[in-house]
Amino acid sequence: MTEWSVTEPRKIPLTDPVKRLQVRVVNGAVNVVGTDESSARVEVSEIEGPPLIVTQEGSTLVVTYEDLHWKGLLKWLDPKGHRRRVVVSVAVPAGAEVEVGAVGAETVISGVRGRTAVRGVTGDTTLVGLRGPVRAETVSGNLEAQSVTGALHVNSVTGDLTVIDGAGSAVKAETVSGDMVIDLDPAAGLDGPPADIRLASVSGEIAIRLPHPADARVQATTTSGSVSSAFDDLRVGGTWGTRSITGTLGAGRGALKATTVSGSIALLRRPEPETEPATGPDGDGDGDGSAASSPTTGKVL
Template structure:
């Protein structure tokens, strides 16, 4: 089964065929993807520049410009890609899509802001500078960005994030592993109660803060070459020499693992309030008494 539409102005489309995979490629604007029952739907509310092409082939729904390829959105191509398209005529599209929760989602953009919610299948996002918001996803998630921020809330699948200078913030991490690599963007992770901890964070100069529920079970190993270290847990100990510091120890039975590595970025481990306590805001705090 194959269908094709050309969208040259704001328009709504209903896709009658089955959608098992969604692929979107844009330059600027916004892309919103929501899981919903019923047929897939597309609404383009703003469009500036050349038309978008929409195709449905064997369950794969694609929304793109004809002259964009997936190769443009590879992790190593993001910055050259952004420079390339910043020199071209302005392109902007605001696109909202509803697809089945089980549809695999792949999005690529130069600077479009992206929101994805409710998807249970794997999700991949490649962005040069647009923000990425992930809500209530339960499949494997991968997000790569040069300077855009990434916010994940209630993501229960494995989460992988690569960023150069964009910030990563995880709220209510509810399961699965979290792995993030950053150069200078701050990394803030809030872990929900009653979940196995499997976190590996690497940063060069950005700050790293992790809020851990108490009680928790995890082996902790955090080290920084020249940054400061702070901890709200008496079970963890600060050591090191020649400016380098390590924060190590075991929380509870040590069934999970938390590893943090930075060069000059500060590291803070915060205690998450008990469920019966009033929710406290998640914030970076590198001035605890335990700081060394």
């Protein structure tokens, strides 16, 4: 086992392969990026408070404080009242498993293909281009996931969830009062399994933008909130108080279920891909000078 006690900004190059990364910090920022290399690199650019301990044992790399553990992280308080802050960047092999726990720290994870787990208290989390399964828990920090292709499972209390160009086949999210905005990538489900989207909130609002044409069974219900749908094939109705959006889009291969108690639910529709003019011999449209449109292909959820 190799260990470093970091008390000032420094870089730590590692030569042994790394297959698992664990990072737990308080305040500041964490940046984890997947690379094509087998080893890892750690850079601490700012540090205040007690030493940050960097340990490599076998193929496991750990970056943390001595008194900060994964279990109980969401309820962690500094018992000694130390003021601490750190800005740390870690480059790991793209296939590594990554666990990040952050108390008040901003977290960015990108380019990782292995399993990813994130726990946060108040800091925001950004996930970009992750290909493995992702599980995220947060108390009040917001979470943004962009072009994530692995299954995404999110639990939040008041933090908002935003999914941009959602490309995964499964998204499961639960919040108490956090809002959810889910934007699904039109190209995501062409070659993969149909999507399974399950969203639940108590008072948070839910907005989902679906590709057009879409392919899913839809069931969205709110007890006292409002509902709206941009799809003519779906039914909007319900009894007094309770409102729902139900129906089938396309062949119904995918599934979309959204429930909230007092929040509103909106189903939006992505615009169809723009047609492109074909270029003819005259460089302006097709052979007779007129513009020809290329066919567009739809996408299933």
